[in-house]
Each structure stands twice: as structure tokens, then as C-alpha cells.
Amino acid sequence: MSNGQPFVTIVLPTHNRSNVLVYAIRTVLYQTYSNFELIVVGDGCTDDTGAVVEGFKDSRITWLDLPKGWGLGYENRNRALERARGELIAYQTHDDLWFSDHLSLLVTTILRDEGEVVYSLPIHILEDETVFQHPYDVRLPYYREMLLSGDNRIASSNLMHRLSVVRDVGGWDGRLARNGDVEYWQRMVKMGKKFSYVPVPTSLGFFASLRPNAYRDREEHEQRAYYEQIMADPSWVHNFRQRMAEDLGCRFVEQEANLAARLAVINELTTAVRAFEADRTALLDRLAQCESGFLNRLFNMFRQWRNSGTRRSRRNTPLREN
Numbered sequence: 001m002s003n004g005q006p007f008v009t010i011v012l013p014t015h016n017r018s019n020v021l022v023y024a025i026r027t028v029l030y031q032t033y034s035n036f037e038l039i040v041v042g043d044g045c046t047d048d049t050g051a052v053v054e055g056f057k058d059s060r061i062t063w064l065d066l067p068k069g070w071g072l073g074y075e076n077r078n079r080a081l082e083r084a085r086g087e088l089i090a091y092q093t094h095d096d097l098w099f100s101d102h103l104s105l106l107v108t109t110i111l112r113d114e115g116e117v118v119y120s121l122p123i124h125i126l127e128d129e130t131v132f133q134h135p136y137d138v139r140l141p142y143y144r145e146m147l148l149s150g151d152n153r154i155a156s157s158n159l160m161h162r163l164s165v166v167r168d169v170g171g172w173d174g175r176l177a178r179n180g181d182v183e184y185w186q187r188m189v190k191m192g193k194k195f196s197y198v199p200v201p202t203s204l205g206f207f208a209s210l211r212p213n214a215y216r217d218r219e220e221h222e223q224r225a226y227y228e229q230i231m232a233d234p235s236w237v238h239n240f241r242q243r244m245a246e247d248l249g250c251r252f253v254e255q256e257a258n259l260a261a262r263l264a265v266i267n268e269l270t271t272a273v274r275a276f277e278a279d280r281t282a283l284l285d286r287l288a289q290c291e292s293g294f295l296n297r298l299f300n301m302f303r304q305w306r307n308s309g310t311r312r313s314r315r316n317t318p319l320r321e322n
Helices: 018-029 049-054 074-083 102-112 141-148 163-169 180-190 221-232 236-315
Strands: 008-014 036-043 061-066 088-091 117-120 123-125 131-133 159-162 195-198
Touching: 008 018, 008 074, 018 036, 018 049, 018 221, 036 049, 036 074, 049 061, 061 074, 088 102, 088 163, 102 117, 102 159, 102 195, 131 236, 141 180, 159 163, 163 180, 221 236
Parallel strands: 008 036, 008 088, 036 061, 117 195
Antiparallel strands: 088 159, 117 159, 123 131
16 A cells, blocks of 8 residues: 555456557546556467567556466456556556546445445447437346346456455356356456445546447447547546536436336326225125125015915914824
């Protein structure tokens, strides 16, 4: 820990995306929080990734060139964790961009809350520039159950955890071909790790899984465009966050209106059910009264019939001679 600032190890796995990796690394290097090391993990890279990484000539960067791992190479991330010198572990991906206060906000929050895992509001950008934000607080039962069911919204580039979490729950599951992040976050939740949440965007996510030609065509125009906007306009991040907050507010207002409409329908149905129950009770009472009256009349008729039969029997009985 330097000047009260814990040392952070950043793990950045990559495979043959040197064209976008350069922007991801740049957003790491311009962090306002500077007490970190960056381990770039090459997962069987066959392009110029090594040259790109070494071209930064920054002593905080380590290039870890490894053979291709199974699937998305989760086991290679464990090799980086074995070398980690930080008490906090953050993750970056080769196609995502961090805002300059990403590390600062996550470190401040995990220390303030005495937490073990922290992540920021997930933001995903589609090819048509549609921006999705996912308020997703796993401290709440609804979102925790979503995560445990496999519905994950937390990208690794949003998340930081203490190194002690690795000792407690283990590392990445190298047997998995994909969705290793989902399994890892689930394990943290199941082991009762204390999560914290930063409810503002601190990064931009560009999922290669939603861009089927990303590796083949080595697309980079999206990352380059957003990176240049962020660098050119100091107010861009603030304005983006403001826009996301307004959008989220509109969504909550809309959801509140929908909820109010649904509650109105529920109230109407409740009133109708109560009226039906009242009518049903009155009808049952009336039926009970009718049934009681009918039985009484039937009983009286039977008694009259029996009495009249007894009298006829007596009249028809012959007198015996002495």
C-alpha cells in the first residue's frame, strides 16, 4: 500500500485483437488512480499483440505470452493471478474502454464498505450505437437470484475483488469453454462474499459475442470513435453519465406508471371479487333458508301422511266377536 492507496493488479486477457487492445491499454494508463500493475495475458496470440504491448514501454505493464488455452483461456487468467502483487484485482478486456476514474471509484467503494467484491453499473454498446445500461445490484434478492440462475449482466471489465477472494473461492474454472465469468461471480455469491456496487458507469462494453465478424474483420472503428470522443472532450464522461441517469429516471417513471395502472386493475378486480363473495354469501344464505323451509314442509307433509294412514288403518280393522 502506497500513501494509503492499495496496490491493484489489473488482468487483461487477449487473443489476436491487437487493433482494439491498444485503446483498452490506453484507458488503463490514463487512470487517475496510478498505484497499479497491468498484466496483459496473451492467450495463444499469433498476431502482433506482443509488439503492441511492449511498444508502450511502461514499467507497470507485464506481457505474459502463453499458449492457447481451452475455450476462452480462463486457465491463463489464473497464471496472471499467481503473479499478482496487488491486494486488489481488477479486470480489463481487450475490447472495452475504462473512464479515467474507474479504478478510483471502485477502490474507494470497496475500502469504504469494507467489501470483498465491487463492480460498477454495466454499460453495453451495440453495433448500431444503441446503449444498454443494466441496473443490477446483486445485494438485492431479485438480482442475486438472476445471477444464480445464469442471467449475468456484470462484465469482467466492471469488476474488482480482493486477492483474498481467490484464496477463498479459487480461481477461474479452466475447464469451461465460455461463461467463466458467470460461474466465477456465482461462486463468489454462494461463498457469501460481500459485494459493493457503484451505481454509475465507469466503462463501456463492446461484446465480441454480439459482433460475429469482430475477429475476422479486426473491427476497431467503435472503440476508436469512443476513445477519441473521450480524449477530445473532458466533459464527455460527465455528459454521458448525465444522459444515462436521465434515461434511467425515465425508465423508472414509465415503470412506476405501468405499476400504477396494474395496481388500478388489481384494485378493480379486488372490488369485483369482494362483491362476488358478498353475492355468493347472500345466495348461500338464501339457499340455506329455502332448503330449511323445504325440508320443514316435507317433514310436515310426511307426518300428516303418516297420521292419516294410521287413522285409515284403525277404521278398516274389523271388530272381533267375543
